[in-house]
Amino acid sequence: MLPVPALFPLETLPSWPAVTDPTVLEMLTLTLFIPLAITLVLTAMILGPGWRSKA
DSSP states (O other): OOOHHHHSOOSOOTTSOOOOOOOHHHHHIIIIIHHHHHHHHHHHHHHHHHHSOOO
16 A cells, blocks of 8 residues: 555645645535535435425
């Protein structure tokens, strides 16, 4: 198995702009908020018709 630095290069390529470290909010958005939003939309689309009253 490859070591972690081989999977994630820690330096930028020459002549490329420097990359800033992501903030906690940016990491939470990518790993938590976006998948949660997709899950909620799919749940509403799939289960929503069954939740309506049959009156």
